[in-house]
Amino acid sequence: MAECLSFTGVSAGYGATVVLEDVGFALDAGATLAVLGRNGVGKSTLMATTLGHTTLHAGSIRFEGKPIDKMKTYERARLGIGYVPQEREIFPSLSVDENLNIAVRKHGAREAWTKDRVFDLFPHLSARRTNMGNQLSGGEQQMLAVARALVGNPTLLLMDEPLEGLAPVIVDTLIAAFNRLRQDDGMAIVLVEQHARIALNFAPRTLILDRGRIVYDGASRPLIDDAQKLADLIGVGG
Numbered sequence: 001m002a003e004c005l006s007f008t009g010v011s012a013g014y015g016a017t018v019v020l021e022d023v024g025f026a027l028d029a030g031a032t033l034a035v036l037g038r039n040g041v042g043k044s045t046l047m048a049t050t051l052g053h054t055t056l057h058a059g060s061i062r063f064e065g066k067p068i069d070k071m072k073t074y075e076r077a078r079l080g081i082g083y084v085p086q087e088r089e090i091f092p093s094l095s096v097d098e099n100l101n102i103a104v105r106k107h108g109a110r111e112a113w114t115k116d117r118v119f120d121l122f123p124h125l126s127a128r129r130t131n132m133g134n135q136l137s138g139g140e141q142q143m144l145a146v147a148r149a150l151v152g153n154p155t156l157l158l159m160d161e162p163l164e165g166l167a168p169v170i171v172d173t174l175i176a177a178f179n180r181l182r183q184d185d186g187m188a189i190v191l192v193e194q195h196a197r198i199a200l201n202f203a204p205r206t207l208i209l210d211r212g213r214i215v216y217d218g219a220s221r222p223l224i225d226d227a228q229k230l231a232d233l234i235g236v237g238g
Contacts, residue, residue: 003065004029004156004188005050010059012049018057019045021212029064029155030186034203034220036196038235042212043192044086047160050190051083052076064155078105082154086161088145092134096125096144099133103148112185118147121177139170146177156188157181163195171198178202196234200224208233 006026013019019042027033035043048054050061052073061068068076077083091099100115119126122143128136136144142162149157159178163171175198181187182202193199200206200220208216216223216233223230 002029003027004031004063005190006062007049008060008062010049010061011057012045012054012059013057014045015055019054019212020049023059023209023212023214025207025214025217027156027188027190030188031205032182032189032203033191034199034206035190035192035209036199036206036234037209039194041209043209044160045212046209047083047158047190047192050076050081050158077152077154080153080155082149082152082157084145084149084157084159084162086164088141090133090136090141090144090148093132095132096129096136099144099148100151104151105153113150113153115151118150121150121180122147122173124173139166139173142166142170142174143177146174150181154187156190158190158192160192161194162191163193163198171195175202196230197224200230 004027007023010023011018011021023046035046037043045054049056052071056069063076063079063081066079068079100118104115119129124140125143125147128140133141133144146159146162162174166174178189179202182189191199191203200223204220205218206216206220206223207214
C-alpha cells in the first residue's frame with residue numbers, strides 16, 4: 001500500500017524549545033491512526049509539525065512520497081493535508097455557506113467533497129447555512145470546522161481533539177460522521193483525542209506519546225482489552 005505520511009527521526013518544537021524528540025512512524029494511504037497521551041506530551045505539536053507550524057530541529061517528513069520539510073503551510077495544504085484545529089477557528093462574521101465557500105478546492109482531478117455532500121454528512125448544518133459562525137453552538141461550530149476541512153478535498157485529515165467540551169449527543173453525531181469517512185472515503189485520518197476509549201474504538205492503530213517520544217505504536221485492541229496497560233501508558237483508564 002502507498003505511504004501517506006512519514007516522520008523519520010523528527011525532533012521539533014517552538015524556537016529553541018524541543019517538544020518532539022526522535023519521532024518516527026509511517027501512515028499508509030487510507031489508514032486511520034489515533035494519537036493519545038497526557039496533556040502536554042506533544043500531541044498537538046505532532047499536528048503542528050505536520051503542518052509546518054513548528055521549528056524542525058532534526059529529521060524529515062514526507063507526504064505521499066514527497067519531502068515537505070521546507071514547504072510552507074499553504075503548500076502542504078495544497079498537496080492534500082486537511083486540518084481541524086482544536087480551537088475550531090471558523091470565521092465568526094461569515095455564514096456557514098461563506099465559511100465553506102472560501103475553503104472549497106479540488107485536489108487534482110478529485111472533487112469528492114462538495115458543500116452538498118458535507119450537508120448530507122451534517123444535516124444540522126444545512127438547516128443553519130445562512131447563520132453566522134458566532135450564531136452557532138459549540139457542536140455546530142465543530143461540525144463546520146470538520147466540513148470546512150473536507151471541502152478542501154484532502155487525502156489526509158488531521159483532527160486535534162474534535163470532541164473536546166461537547167455534549168454526548170454531539171460526540172455521537174461526530175463519531176458517526178468520522179466512521180463514515182473512515183469506511184467510505186479512503187481518506188487517511190489522524191485523530192488526536194483525550195477520550196481514549198472513543199479513539200481506540202475508532203482507530204485500529206494507536207500511537208501514544210510521553211514527553212515528546214513515542215512509547216507505544218501498535219494495534220488499538222490490546223489497549224482496549226487491558227485497562228491497566230492503557231492506564232500505565234497515558235495515566236487514565238479511558
